Amino acid sequence: IRLLVVVIAIGLFQSGVMIVRHIEVRDPTVMIITKTVLLVASLVLLYRLSKGSGWARILLVIILILAIPLIILPTLQAFSVYPFFAALELVQVLLYLAALVLLFRADASAWFSENH
Numbered sequence: 001i002r003l004l005v006v007v008i009a010i011g012l013f014q015s016g017v018m019i020v021r022h023i024e025v026r027d028p029t030v031m032i033i034t035k036t037v038l039l040v041a042s043l044v045l046l047y048r049l050s051k052g053s054g055w056a057r058i059l060l061v062i063i064l065i066l067a068i069p070l071i072i073l074p075t076l077q078a079f080s081v082y083p084f085f086a087a088l089e090l091v092q093v094l095l096y097l098a099a100l101v102l103l104f105r106a107d108a109s110a111w112f113s114e115n116h
Contacts, residue, residue: 003098003099007092014085045059045060064097
């Protein structure tokens with residue numbers, strides 16, 4: 001769960017920089033609202049994970065499966081323009097994957113089973 005907190009922190013940093021970087025181009029209101037909703041949903045999911053909700057684990061897998069295709073191409077393209085942020089995005093995805101692997105290990109599965 002701590003790795004997922006790091007993933008969220010990296011995402012918050014990236015969101016803040018993205019909003020500042022695009023503020024002259026367009027109104028950031030929609031982006032801010034979207035990022036806030038995603039942050040709240042992530043925090044609720046983390047809370048449910050910490051309470052042993054198995055459905056939260058499954059939902060994280062579904063989110064990753066849906067997000068990977070949406071992340072890969074833009075991240076690869078961003079390396080030529082914003083290499084630091086593209087690398088940060090890649091680190092974020094790798095940490096997310098590591099957290100998911102840890103959440104499905106035998107000891108974690110036993111913990112979720114007894115807390116369900």
